[in-house]
Amino acid sequence: MRSVAIMTAASIRTRITSLFGCKYPIVLPGMSWISDHDLVAAVSNAGGVGILASGPLNAKETREAIHRIRDSTDKPFGIGCTLLMPGAKENAQIALEEQVPIINISLGKGDWIAQRAHEYGGKILATVTNAKHAQSAIDSGADALMLTGHEAAAHGGDVTSLVLVPSIAKRFPTVPIVAAGGFADGRGLAAAICLGADAVAMGSRFAITKESSLAQHMKDIVSNNEIDGGSTESDTVYGKNFDGIPARVLKSKESLRLNAKPAPLPTVIYRAFRAAQTMNIPLYKVLPGLVTQWDKMYMVAQFGAATESLMKATIDGNFEEGVQFIGQSQGLIDDVPSVDELVQRIIREAIDASVHGRDTFGGR
Ligand SMILES: Cc1cc2nc3c(=O)[nH]c(=O)nc-3n(C[C@H](O)[C@H](O)[C@H](O)COP(=O)(O)O)c2cc1C
Structure with missing residues (x-):
């Protein structure tokens, strides 16, 4: 039908x-x-x-x-x-x-x-x-x-x-x-x-x-375009340097900085392992994939590496150092x-x- x-x-x-x-x-x-x-x-x-x-x-x-x-x-x-x-x-x-x-x-x-x-x-x-x-x-x-x-x-x-x-x-x-x-x-x-x-x-x-x-600070930024540089439909950034897959986030100094240049490989791997620890994911689940399916796992590593920045914004409301997923619909x-x-x-x-x-x- x-x-x-x-x-x-x-x-x-x-x-x-x-x-x-x-x-x-x-x-x-x-x-x-x-x-x-x-x-x-x-x-x-x-x-x-x-x-x-x-x-x-x-x-x-x-x-x-x-x-x-x-x-x-x-x-x-x-x-x-x-x-x-x-x-x-x-x-x-x-x-x-x-x-x-x-x-x-x-x-x-x-x-x-x-x-x-x-x-x-x-x-x-x-x-x-x-x-x-x-x-x-x-x-x-x-x-x-x-x-x-x-x-x-x-x-x-x-x-x-x-x-x-x-x-x-x-x-x-x-x-x-x-x-x-x-x-x-x-x-x-x-x-x-x-x-x-x-x-x-x-x-x-x-x-x-x-x-x-x-976090309340993020709610305030998105619902009030007077705070922290505004949150109209134009204030987002789309790129693949946040977590390895093209993603849209709130425009900020930090998201513009990250979008301009991918993080170096050792940083990505280090941050991915740290994120796995934070989320109680055992390393034996991360390690074999990194060796055998490099392409996919590099993406997963980037995904994990982004966890820290995302948590800083979403949970702590840290607009300066964090990265916040948000869509163009924030303008509405x-x-x-x-x-x-x-x-x-x-x-x-x-x-x-x-x-x-x-x-x-x-x-x-
Ligand atoms: C604050 C926030 C966090 C999100 N987190 C995730 C996520 O962890 N994984 C995911 O696949 N999509 C995530 N999304 C995307 C949503 O699942 C959904 O696809 C998207 O919000 C739809 O677009 P809209 O924001 O214009 O409604 C997130 C979206 C927002 C706004």
């Missing part, structure tokens, strides 16, 4: 709300240290779907986080597993054992996860940035695709959501789509649906809510609402925007 959205005064129903069993087509994507059990439960309780970021968690912490989500909500939720990263496969195993309703996989082949999730009725949401990876995710059993456009915080692809969403929707008309990258309000949700998506995922927007554990953010207020506002705005659209096009 093609993407069809049914909007009424109280709800918006799409293929994603049917597939995931949620009230609204709004997803909280995985954000390390931010999409924790509290924020996930808040978004799912508000009618959307919260996805737990399992990247910073070991297997025991992942299981505990899943239990805490279940203590706070009986609504559907998901877990994000970035399969390339050390510890991700173990976290996916835990998610399967715990029968988490939605597993969001990225950067790796997840056929074994899809097969086991489908046995208990779980759904697979695969994050991709282009048609080739979309095809491979569908072949591996993905039930829906999350498309990350160029505007996105962190690892958006080369292509903007405005082109990526309709292009993939046209190519794979039977697969439900969650559009990510650039969406922060109801106009964005209505536009995404017009482009062929069935839901939006909002990272930057949910990071700036009362329930988010993002000027307050810090509760999750529930935000979701209700977005639904109202989306319905208003669709009425405006109908009036403009002369429909009834």
Whole structure:
């Protein structure tokens, strides 16, 4: 079935709300240290779907986080597993054992996860940035695709959501789509649906809510363009020198400095090992990969090396020395609402925007 959205005064129903069993087509994507059990439960309780970021968690912490989500909500939720990263496969195993309703996989082949999730009725949401990876995710059993456009915080692809969403929707008309990258309000949700998506995922927007554990100073910078040089849609930097994969971060002296020049190899390896220690990842899991799969593991090492700078900003609110993932949609953010207020506002705005659209096009 093609993407069809049914909007009424109280709800918006799409293929994603049917597939995931949620009230609204709004997803909280995985954000390390931010999409924790509290924020996930808040978004799912508000009618959307919260996805737990399992990247910073070991297997025991992942299981505990899943239990805490279940203590706070009986609504559907998901877990994000970035399969390339050390510890991700173990976290996916835990998610399967715990029968988490939605597993969001990225950067790796997840056929074994899809097969086991489908046995208990779980759904697979695969994050991709282009048609080739979309095809491979569908072949591996993905039930829906999350498309990350160029505007996105962190690892958006080369292509903007405005082109990526309709292009993939046209190519794979039977697969439900969650559009990510650039969406922060109801106009964005209505536009995404017009482009062929069935839901939006909002990272930057949910990071700036009362329930988010993002450092207060970062919330202040993003929601108030008077602080620390401003945070308009233009104040981001996109490059591959932050964590090895092209990523978008908040513009700052430190991010401009890092973007200008890659860190030397010994620094990357040293910082990666230090990050592995901080996150309690045993070195035996990092070392063999470094020797046998150098290309991939250099990327993983860079990813690990970035952990320190990201934690400084996200957890400590250190704008001077830290690096903060943020999307261009920060230009649309000027307050810090509760999750529930935000979701209700977005639904109202989306319905208003669709009425405006109908009036403009002369429909009834
Ligand atoms: C503060 C913040 C932290 C994020 N952390 C991660 C992360 O650890 N891993 C990841 O794959 N994506 C991460 N993302 C990206 C989101 O999962 C999502 O793709 C993105 O936020 C969508 O674009 P938007 O910010 O325009 O909504 C992060 C985004 C933000 C805003």
